[in-house]
Structures are given as structure tokens and as C-alpha cells.
Amino acid sequence: MRTEVPPAPVVAPVAAAGAPRRHRNALRGAAGVLIALAVWELVPRVGLVRSADLPPVSSVLRVLAREAGTGAYWTAIGQTVYAWLLGLALAAGAAITLGFALALVPRVRAFTTSTVEFLRPIPSVALIPLAVLVYGTGLGSSLLLVVYAAFWQIYVQVLAGVADIDPVADETARSYRFSRWGRIRHVVWPSALPFVLTGVRLGAAVALILAVTAELVIGAPGLGLAIAVARSGTEPALVYALVLTTGVLGVLVNVGVRAGERRLLRWHASVRREVPV
Amino acid sequence: MRRALASIVAATVALAVVGCGGSGSDVKTEGGNAQLTVGVIPIVDVAPIYLGQQKGFFTKRKIDLTLKTAAGGAAIVPSVMSGEFQVGFSNFTSLLLAREKGLPLKVIANGVSSTGEQGKDFGAIVVPAGSPARTAKDLVGKRIAVNTLKNICDSTVKASVRKAGGDTSGLNLVELPFPDMPAALAANRVDGACIVEPQLSQVVAAGGRVLTSMYVDAAPNLSVAGYFVNEKLLKSDRDLVDRFTEAIKESNAYADAHPDEVRQVLSSYTKITADLAPKLTLPKWPAEINKDSVATLGKLATDDKVLTQAPDLNALYAD
Numbered sequence: 001m002r003t004e005v006p007p008a009p010v011v012a013p014v015a016a017a018g019a020p021r022r023h024r025n026a027l028r029g030a031a032g033v034l035i036a037l038a039v040w041e042l043v044p045r046v047g048l049v050r051s052a053d054l055p056p057v058s059s060v061l062r063v064l065a066r067e068a069g070t071g072a073y074w075t076a077i078g079q080t081v082y083a084w085l086l087g088l089a090l091a092a093g094a095a096i097t098l099g100f101a102l103a104l105v106p107r108v109r110a111f112t113t114s115t116v117e118f119l120r121p122i123p124s125v126a127l128i129p130l131a132v133l134v135y136g137t138g139l140g141s142s143l144l145l146v147v148y149a150a151f152w153q154i155y156v157q158v159l160a161g162v163a164d165i166d167p168v169a170d171e172t173a174r175s176y177r178f179s180r181w182g183r184i185r186h187v188v189w190p191s192a193l194p195f196v197l198t199g200v201r202l203g204a205a206v207a208l209i210l211a212v213t214a215e216l217v218i219g220a221p222g223l224g225l226a227i228a229v230a231r232s233g234t235e236p237a238l239v240y241a242l243v244l245t246t247g248v249l250g251v252l253v254n255v256g257v258r259a260g261e262r263r264l265l266r267w268h269a270s271v272r273r274e275v276p277v
Numbered sequence: 278m279r280r281a282l283a284s285i286v287a288a289t290v291a292l293a294v295v296g297c298g299g300s301g302s303d304v305k306t307e308g309g310n311a312q313l314t315v316g317v318i319p320i321v322d323v324a325p326i327y328l329g330q331q332k333g334f335f336t337k338r339k340i341d342l343t344l345k346t347a348a349g350g351a352a353i354v355p356s357v358m359s360g361e362f363q364v365g366f367s368n369f370t371s372l373l374l375a376r377e378k379g380l381p382l383k384v385i386a387n388g389v390s391s392t393g394e395q396g397k398d399f400g401a402i403v404v405p406a407g408s409p410a411r412t413a414k415d416l417v418g419k420r421i422a423v424n425t426l427k428n429i430c431d432s433t434v435k436a437s438v439r440k441a442g443g444d445t446s447g448l449n450l451v452e453l454p455f456p457d458m459p460a461a462l463a464a465n466r467v468d469g470a471c472i473v474e475p476q477l478s479q480v481v482a483a484g485g486r487v488l489t490s491m492y493v494d495a496a497p498n499l500s501v502a503g504y505f506v507n508e509k510l511l512k513s514d515r516d517l518v519d520r521f522t523e524a525i526k527e528s529n530a531y532a533d534a535h536p537d538e539v540r541q542v543l544s545s546y547t548k549i550t551a552d553l554a555p556k557l558t559l560p561k562w563p564a565e566i567n568k569d570s571v572a573t574l575g576k577l578a579t580d581d582k583v584l585t586q587a588p589d590l591n592a593l594y595a596d
Contacts, residue, residue: 050460050463052459052460052463052479052483053460053463132352132355132356133355133359134359136352136355136356136359136361136362137316137345137347137352137356137361138361218347218352219345219346219347219352225346228319229319229346229546229547229548230548231454231456232318232319232320232455232456232547232548233319233475233547233548233549233550234475234476234478234479234548234549234550234553235548235550238548
């Protein structure tokens with residue numbers, strides 16, 4: 001007879017193994033970045049690609065440091081962040097308002113579903129000619145693309161969130177004679193919030209992509225335009241330095257939105273840490 | 278929560294209101310000076326307007342300039358039509374195309390011209406190092422990069438090939454933005470390119486060879502690009518347009534006479550590095566448009582079926 005092997009614990013005890021594991025992961029992550037940078041440095045140096053096409057990372061970082069000392073660089077970042085943030089706020093505001101309003105009136109939702117399903121797959125970049133025609137090359141064009149792209153990401157999540165209400169909680173609220181507003185505030189909103197915030201997180205990433213795209217293609221002021229200008233110049237390292245900047249911006253946006261999500265959802269089971277027994 | 282909602286609604290309404298305005302072509306005045314926004318491309322060609330702005334050629338004619346760089350020429354025409362820019366910069370083939378589509382634009386001043394010297398122009402057909410091509414005729418059947426199909430490069434490259442005795446029906450033109458051309462040539466992804474400064478100097482520095490100057494082949498002293506306005510502005514404020522034209526003429530003359538200052542001003546609006554700026558072949562900036570050369574461009578475009586009918590050239594100009 002074989003001795004029976006006890007099943008492995010499904011949930012690893014967090015307090016015991018968590019800290020060293022996190023430490024190890026961070027180390028591996030840093031090593032990964034270093035290896036990627038080393039490859040980037042070597043590939044042009046050994047001549048796999050012309051350094052005019054892909055300058056080594058050391059010269060890109062040198063140019064980046066030089067740019068970071070200029071006001072124009074930070075202005076461009078500010079313009080991109082402004083278009084991103086304003087666009088995301090407008091998209092979130094519109095999507096949440098509309099999503100809640102429609103979801104609570106099922107008949108209207110049935111009317112709009114077909115239109116939504118038609119509009120949603122239209123890529124935001126396909127609206128570039130329209131944006132130029134209506135808003136020219138300014139902030140308005142950026143906002144149109146950003147809002148359009150981010151809106152659907154959030155809107156769909158809002159609809160899903162509102163549809164996911166726990167019926168017991170809802171009926172309990174009804175039996176306690178909560179007002180319509182009270183039900184929205186105390187039942188619908190908290191149970192939809194994780195969905196909404198997932199939508200905002202997805203929307204934030206898409207919004208940044210579209211903000212930079214609008215600047216690059218239309219010429220709205222910001223990092224994208226700086227890349228376009230650098231591209232028609234004669235310093236390839238500057239183009240890469242600016243592209244690197246958009247990448248860092250993307251990482252910061254993602255980290256920031258995730259932190260905000262964790263804060264707002266402290267109470268939720270997906271974030272709350274179980275106390276080890 | 279309620280306050281947040283209210284501010285979101287307010288912001289949405291504000292955006293909608295902002296979106297509705299801003300399509301008028303009225304020129305604002307501040308301190309007696311007309312406020313003009315000019316849409317330009319960040320290339321060597323528009324150096325005179327930056328110089329003229331620095332030298333006060335516009336302010337002394339009661340014009341305050343705001344120069345806005347568009348990522349490409351494609352965004353400038355609609356922005357001048359919508360009134361966001363009062364003046365735009367574009368090449369003459371594009372302007373003829375826009376007129377044919379019925380857009381109410383008028384050319385008011387010369388923008389940039391070819392030097393007229395074969396082999397020493399700011400634009401050229403280049404081939405990579407080691408290419409067997411000797412004349413434009415040898416390009417037939419090869420992949421030639423142009424920045425935009427059915428535009429000025431397209432027309433003038435065909436003019437060069439015809440002039441060298443080649444048959445243009447065998448040309449294989451591919452679209453590629455100017456900044457991507459040096460890399461494409463170096464990797465032999467294209468066999469030749471219709472290219473302008475500063476990429477022209479980059480290609481030559483990397484061992485590429487100038488085959489011919491297509492603008493020189495197309496017409497003597499070709500006017501390549503011009504400044505244009507919406508017809509509405511011309512009707513509502515002819516005096517302002519005339520002042521702008523005078524200021525541009527003075528700027529062009531100054532730029533032509535001071536190439537060193539042109540090379541310096543480049544660093545204020547382009548990212549051309551200081552080591553390359555002194556090596557660039559600068560274009561010419563004559564005061565007047567060479568209308569015969571624009572007529573030739575029109576004929577080339579009509580022959581190549583880029584324009585569907587011969588353009589009405591008199592309607593193109595403001596005067």
C-alpha cells in the first residue's frame with residue numbers, strides 16, 4: 001500500500017512565503033530589464049542593425065538626459081498627460097452616467113444595444129479625418145479620439161457591472177423600502193464599482209495610446225508631435241528617447257490606475273487580504 | 278459623489294460648447310496687431326518665415342505670427358479651410374489637387390523654389406551605394422520611393438525618367454515617408470528615392486549617390502510650394518493678406534541673402550543636428566512665384582492623370 005500524499009495546500013500561507021517570493025520576483029524583473037538593455041546596447045554596436053536606425057541605449061539615454069533639462073520636453077509631456085487625463089475623465093463621466101441610466105431602464109437598453117454594437121467596433125483612429133475636419137490640429141482632435149476610444153471600454157464594463165447585482169442584496173434593499181436613489185447609491189454602485197474600475201483601467205491604457213496617436217498623426221501638441229518633429233530631423237536617438245518617454249508614461253499610468261483601484265476597492269474580496277488563520 | 282457627477286456633466290457641456298465654436302475665419306486683433314496662425318511643416322523650406330518672425334518683418338506690418346507645425350501637409354489644408362489656421366504652406370501639386378476638389382483656397386506668396394542647378398538642388402533622386410543605375414532611365418522597373426503617390430514627387434520623378442528617355446509606365450513607385458527613406462535605401466528595400474533635405478544629406482553621407490535633380494528636370498527654377506489662404510479671408514481682409522505677402526517676400530529675400538542665419542534658425546523648429554546643418558543644400562526663396570513652372574506642374578499632373586482636367590491656373594492665385 002502506498003502512503004497517501006496529502007494534497008498540496010491550495011492557498012499558500014501569505015505571511016510565511018510572500019515576502020521572500022516578492023523579493024525574488026523583483027530581482028528577476030530587474031535582471032530582465034538589465035538583459036533587455038544590454039541586448040539593445042549590443043545589437044547596434046556589433047552591427048546587427050545600423051546605429052543610424054537603432055542607436056545604442058547609452059546614446060539614447062544621454063539624449064534623454066539632455067532633453068530632460070529642457071522646458072520643451074516637460075511641456076510636451078504635460079500636454080500629452082493633460083489630453084489623456086481630460087479625455088479619460090470625460091469618457092468615464094459620460095460612460096458611467098449613460099451606463100447607469102440605460103442599465104436601470106431595460107427598455108431603453110434594448111433600443112440602444114444595436115447602435116452600441118455598431119459604433120463600438122469602429123476603431124478610434126478611423127475618426128482621424130473627421131477629427132481634423134471638425135477640430136483642426138488642436139486639443140479638440142486629441143480629445144475626440146481619446147474619449148471615443150476610452151468611452152466604449154468603460155461603458156461596456158458599466159453595463160456588465162450593473163447587470164451583475166446580487167439579487168438578494170437588491171431585494172433586501174427593496175424590502176427595506178430603499179428609494180430608487182438609495183438603491184443606486186448603496187446596492188448598484190458598490191457592486192458595479194469593480195467592473196467600472198476595470199473599465200477605467202482598460203480605458204486609461206487605450207486613452208494614452210490614442211492621445212499619442214493623435215499627436216503623431218494629426219499634429220496636436222504633445223509627445224507625439226515631438227516624435228514627429230524629431231523624426232523629420234537628423235537625430236535618431238532623440239526619436240527613441242521620446243518613444244522611451246511614452247513607454248515610461250504608460251507604465252506610470254498603469255501603476256497609478258492600479259493603485260487607485262486598490263484604494264477604492266479596499267473593502268472588496270478581490271483586493272482584501274484574508275487574515276491567515 | 279453628487280458634486281463629482283455635477284462637475285462631470287458641466288465638463289461635458291463645456292466641451293460640447295467649445296466644440297461648436299471656432300469655425301469662423303475672423304481674424305483676432307490684439308494691441309492693433311492682427312493675430313495670424315500659420316500652419317507649416319517642420320522642414321527646411323519654411324525657414325524664411327521663422328527668420329522673418331525673428332527679424333520683425335511681420336510685426337512691423339502689424340501682424341503677430343503663431344507658427345504651428347503640423348505633422349504632415351495633409352492636416353494643413355483642412356485646418357485652413359476650417360479657419361483654425363489663417364495661412365498654410367503646401368506644395369503646388371497638392372494645391373492644384375485641392376482646387377480641383379473645389380476647395381476655396383488662393384495662393385498668396387511663393388514658399389520655396391528649386392535652386393535650378395542640376396545636381397545641386399535641395400531635392401534629388403538618390404540611389405544607394407553600389408547601385409548600377411547611371412541615369413533616371415535606369416530606374417524603370419525598379420522600386421522608387423516617393424513620399425506621396427500622385428503628388429509632386431510622383432510627377433517630377435516621371436519628368437526625370439521621360440527626360441532621360443525612359444518609359445514611365447514601367448516605373449514602380451512606392452509610398453514611403455521622407456524620414457524612412459535613408460534606412461530603406463541602406464537596406465536595399467528600395468532601389469531609389471525621391472528625397473529632400475535633410476534626408477538627402479544623410480543619404481549622401483551614408484554613401485548614396487545623386488542620380489538627378491527631379492525638380493530641375495521638371496521645369497527651370499521650379500516653384501515647389503507656396504503660402505495659401507481661404508478665399509473668405511481674401512474677401513474679408515484683403516489688406517491683411519497683402520501685408521502678409523509683403524512680409525513673406527521680405528523674409529524670402531532675407532533668407533536668400535543670409536544662408537548662415539537660415540542654418541541657425543533651423544535648430545529653433547527642427548531637430549536637424551548641428552553637425553549636419555552646415556552641409557545641407559539650401560533651396561532658393563525668390564520673392565515671386567514662377568507661374569510658368571507651376572503651369573508645367575499642372576501639365577505634368579494632368580498628363581499623368583493625377584488631375585482629371587487641365588487646371589484653371591488663374592483661379593489659383595490671389596492676384
